[in-house]
Structure formats: C-alpha cells, structure tokens
Amino acid sequence: TLVAGVVAVQGDVSEHADAVRRAGRAHGEDVEVREIRESGLVPDCDLLLVPGGESTTISRLLHEEGIATEIVAHVEAGKPMLATCAGLIVTSRDAKDDRVDTLDLVDVSVDRNAFGRQKDSFEAPLDVEGLDEPFPAVFIRAPVIDEVGDDVAVLATWDDRPVAVRDGPVVATSFHPELTPDVRVHRLAFFAADEADPLAR
Numbered sequence: 001t002l003v004a005g006v007v008a009v010q011g012d013v014s015e016h017a018d019a020v021r022r023a024g025r026a027h028g029e030d031v032e033v034r035e036i037r038e039s040g041l042v043p044d045c046d047l048l049l050v051p052g053g054e055s056t057t058i059s060r061l062l063h064e065e066g067i068a069t070e071i072v073a074h075v076e077a078g079k080p081m082l083a084t085c086a087g088l089i090v091t092s093r094d095a096k097d098d099r100v101d102t103l104d105l106v107d108v109s110v111d112r113n114a115f116g117r118q119k120d121s122f123e124a125p126l127d128v129e130g131l132d133e134p135f136p137a138v139f140i141r142a143p144v145i146d147e148v149g150d151d152v153a154v155l156a157t158w159d160d161r162p163v164a165v166r167d168g169p170v171v172a173t174s175f176h177p178e179l180t181p182d183v184r185v186h187r188l189a190f191f192a193a194d195e196a197d198p199l200a201r
C-alpha cells in the first residue's frame with residue numbers, strides 16, 4: 001500500500017483523493033489517502049498532492065501549520081508530488097505576489113489568474129507528453145507559467161504557454177486534472193516508468 005497525502009488546508013481535496021486512488025488501482029496498487037491539515041503526517045507519505053483552491057490561503061496555512069518545510073523535505077528526498085493550479089502557484093519559485101510565500105520546488109515563475117483575465121474558465125483538449133490521446137484540461141482562473149528553468153521539462157502547452165511541467169519528482173499543472181474522470185495525469189505523475197516512480201524504488 002502506498003500512502004498518498006492530499007494537502008487539505010483548503011481547496012479541492014476529495015477530487016484528488018479519488019483520482020489518486022483510481023490511478024493506483026489502474027496500476028494494481030492500493031493507495032491509502034491521508035488528508036494533511038497539520039504537521040507530522042507528510043513524512044509518512046509516499047506521494048503528495050497539492051490541490052487547486054486559493055493560493056494565498058493555502059500558502060499562509062502551510063507555513064502557519066509547519067507543513068511547508070515537510071513538503072520541501074518530501075520533494076528533496078525525491079518523492080513524487082502533483083501540484084495543480086493553486087498548488088502550482090504555491091510550489092513555484094516565484095508567484096510575484098507578496099501574499100504567496102512560495103516553496104520554490106518547481107523552477108518556474110507564474111502569473112496568478114493570468115488566463116482568467118481573458119476568460120474565467122474553459123476546457124481544452126490538451127496534448128500532454130507521455131499520453132497518447134488529448135487530455136480534457138479544465139482551466140479555472142488558471143496561472144500562466146511565464147518563466148521555466150533549465151531543468152524543467154514542459155509536458156504541455158496551451159496558447160504557446162507551458163501549462164504542465166515536470167521538475168524532478170514534481171509534476172505541476174495550471175489546469176485541474178482532478179476535476180475530470182480521466183486520471184491519466186495522476187498516473188503520469190505517480191506511476192510512470194521513470195526515476196520518480198514509487199514502484200521502482
């Protein structure tokens with residue numbers, strides 16, 4: 001059994017819990033989900049998910065509760081993490097917003113709500129590196145990734161802008177893979193055959 005921690009201080013927690021369980025099942029792996037609202041739980045997690053929601057709130061609570069440093073340690077240990085939308089903002093290098101004290105785990109800079117200035121939310125069929133068929137990507141006031149570090153792999157672009165990236169053990173998306181029944185992005189983040197594969201350890 002793999003233990004998956006879903007950061008649950010705020011945001012769309014149950015959708016991620018459901019998706020990571022189903023992704024595990026697709027690979028014959030039992031996933032036990034724990035909701036992370038306090039410190040002390042992350043060290044026992046094999047996988048970590050940081051959901052969408054409100055990045056200023058999530059960031060503040062992660063620091064207040066002492067969870068932030070544990071998430072950093074998880075990633076520095078090479079363990080896989082999926083961060084979506086607000087989760088991407090919180091784990092980025094720079095969000096250009098004083099109210100978000102970013103964790104600097106994904107070497108990108110983001111612009112909060114940048115897609116939303118044109119169109120609040122939309123769904124688009126997205127070609128994602130490693131997936132055979134387009135992924136139904138739901139964007140909700142999504143951040144734009146406007147700078148990408150040298151070691152970051154861009155997995156998908158929309159409108160010529162990166163919307164899914166991998167930085168070491170972390171996959172991060174501007175969109176919400178947890179809001180559609182399709183769990184292929186969760187499978188890619190946690191069970192794909194590469195160095196971030198928990199099954200390979």
Ligand code: GLN
Nearest residue numbers: 052053054055085086141
């Ligand atoms: N716009 C939100 C923020 O900046 C993120 C939106 C989302 O997670 N759907 O926190």
